[in-house]
Amino acid sequence: MNGGRTTVYTGITADHAGSLRRVAGIAAFVGFTALAAQLAVRLPWTPVPVTMQTLFVLLAGIVLGPRDGFYAMIAYIGIGVAGAPVFAGLTFGPAVLFGPTGGYLVAFPAAALLTGVISRRLRGGKIPVLLASLTGSAFILAGGTLYLGLLSGQSFSGVFAMAVFPFILADIVKSVLAVFMSGR
Numbered sequence: 190m191n192g193g194r195t196t197v198y199t200g201i202t203a204d205h206a207g208s209l210r211r212v213a214g215i216a217a218f219v220g221f222t223a224l225a226a227q228l229a230v231r232l233p234w235t236p237v238p239v240t241m242q243t244l245f246v247l248l249a250g251i252v253l254g255p256r257d258g259f260y261a262m263i264a265y266i267g268i269g270v271a272g273a274p275v276f277a278g279l280t281f282g283p284a285v286l287f288g289p290t291g292g293y294l295v296a297f298p299a300a301a302l303l304t305g306v307i308s309r310r311l312r313g314g315k316i317p318v319l320l321a322s323l324t325g326s327a328f329i330l331a332g333g334t335l336y337l338g339l340l341s342g343q344s345f346s347g348v349f350a351m352a353v354f355p356f357i358l359a360d361i362v363k364s365v366l367a368v369f370m371s372g373r
Contacts, residue, residue: 211257218249218261219268222297223275235351236289237337238277243329244363244370246297247304247322251371255305262298269294292336293329300325300332313373322364330356 225241232239250258269275269285276285276294286294304325311317334352341348 215261219265221245226277229277247367250301250305255302258301258305293333296329296332300328318373322367326360
């Protein structure tokens with residue numbers, strides 16, 4: 190016993206500080222992705238909006254690294270499924286994952302991981318980060334295309350027109366932005 194006195198532990202070790210930084214980075218990218226999802230443009234020929242959220246999926250992998258980028262996107266999807274209105278159009282819940290954007294969303298964690306791995310393996314720099322970003326974007330488009338194809342039952346050309354074509358230019362621009370925003 191300490192005679193009724195309260196002892197306050199104030200020592201934060203380097204390990205704790207590193208963990209706090211990691212958690213803060215993950216939380217920040219969950220927030221950035223949620224905000225960027227609201228910057229959406231709906232096109233008449235596709236049920237999937239063009240958003241800025243994939244920029245932050247790519248940046249999560251580049252800036253946080255593969256592991257924490259993956260965790261950030263798992264957390265983003267998790268809080269959206271749990272009921273926070275973080276998906277495009279302030280939507281939420283498990284039904285979003287079973288809708289037309291589900292394949293894209295489910296691809297986010299692996300895309301962040303892939304982007305992070307490639308940018309690290311190629312030792313950073315503008316060209317490697319651009320290649321990593323383009324690869325991550327292609328992975329997200331592949332996930333979205335496969336799922337939208339299953340959902341719609343359309344031909345490959347019909348699905349391509351809905352799931353890939355509207356996003357190609359925007360994804361190239363977002364990949365270039367990721368290079369400059371990452372500072373690599």
